[in-house]
Amino acid sequence: MGPIIPQPAEKQVKTKPEPPEPVMPPRRVQPKPIGQGETPLDRLPPDINRLLQPxxxxxxxSSRSGQFVAYGPMSPKRRGGILDANVNTILIxxxxxxxxxERVRHALLARLGLPPLxxxxxxxxLEPSMSYKVAVQVVTERHLNGFTYxxxxxxxxxxxxxxxxxxxVTLLDLANQKPQLRDTEIPLWLTVGFAQVLLAQPELVLVLGKPEQGGVDRPTEEVVRNVRRHDSLAEVRSRLSGRRAFDFSELAMPSPSHLRGDNWRDFQACAHLLLDRLLAVPLGPARLQNMIRxxxxxxNWQTSFLNVYGDLFADMLVVEKWWSVMIVQLTGQNQYQNWTQREAVEKLESLLMLPAEVRLNDADSPLEAEVxxxxxxxxxxxxxxxQTLVQKVNQLLIARLKMPRQLIPFVNEYGRILQNYVAARQRIESFRPRRGQMRPKVAPVIDEAVRQLDSVDRRLALFKPEASIPKSATRSPLFGPN
Incomplete structure (x- = not known):
């Protein structure tokens, strides 16, 4: 017999206990005891339709084309009551x-020579709690397939x-025909000019208002018609005949003071004239189409403007001269007449200020200011x-045409300082350091530009007319002689 080979011991396999069966809820819901829970309604309340309304x-x-959707009160009321009854407003x-x-869009497209697109x-x-004095803002929302406003x-x-x-809104819709990362800015003169041109068209009814009589809404609809003469520039001529027309640089970048009171009506008249003349140049509607797109x-819009009107205007200085000729033809004003020293100093100081929005707190709305x-x-x-300083240099070149001789060196020096600063900052921004090189610092460039501007400001202040000091009035005796 051969040797006996021991057999390995069999491993004991431990069996895992089976998981317990889950306890499923009963298929039938047990009824609640009597006296608990809500009592089912026998019928719906009679005012269910009113409750379901938003x-x-x-x-x-919605409009007929489906593009415009309006939401608001069906019967709006005036906020001020009898006190504001004479205000030139309408209820919509x-x-x-x-x-x-719809009518505004079709009229604007027709002026541009476009079919209803x-x-x-x-x-x-429509907000009944908003005041008619607030500025209306357009909110643009981007989507994968386009824009909504x-x-x-x-x-x-x-x-x-x-x-x-x-x-x-219509101009923004025409401009935003392709996807982009930044918001399109429509120049103010273009929006105001088109609005004034449309309002001046004879027998063109744009505004449908909901009239009222004696504080009570009238049951019949009424159309607000403004019948004008065939001369679409009659109101512009009468407005600018006794007032100074704005320069093109002032129309391009208006300050907050230009948009208040009588200056705002002057701005509307000048924007109306500017757009009317641009539509009258050869291929005027087609050029404006290309500029908007x-x-x-x-x-900035100036680059788009010169790209489209390059065969007519070589630069913005030529545009300023052309605009002066348009003013002379309409009103007879000589736009090239030099300013007096006092006017020139005020214009130059206003030109050196920049509009800005300032927030005192994060929760407050922005306030208009100048820096x-x-x-x-x-x-x-x-x-x-x-972008701002390049435009400011162009405005200084245009203002130089009307400056008196003693103030021209100041205009030249301001322009030179701004040009040198922009060029120096541009070199720093585009600098690509190599091994061992240090990036130039921005602070010395800023300090030098500020120092030079302060120096010119101090010398310009010497040309300001001194305020007349009133002579001290002789005091009369309180009591007469005894």
Missing amino acids: RSGYKTV APGYAVVTA PGSRVKLR ELRLPSEIGPDKLIRALVQ HLPDNL TLQQAIQGWNFVVQK
């Missing part, structure tokens, strides 16, 4: 708003402001600085 007295209306309901929007969706939200309008609004807001391609060139150089981003 808001009582409000409705949503959703149905009237969409009809007005489909556009992006525009939401009009939203307008918050007061239910009581001036016809001019309503038309101007709808014109701005190319606005998103450039950081100096030094403050902009020290605090603004260089991308914004470059």
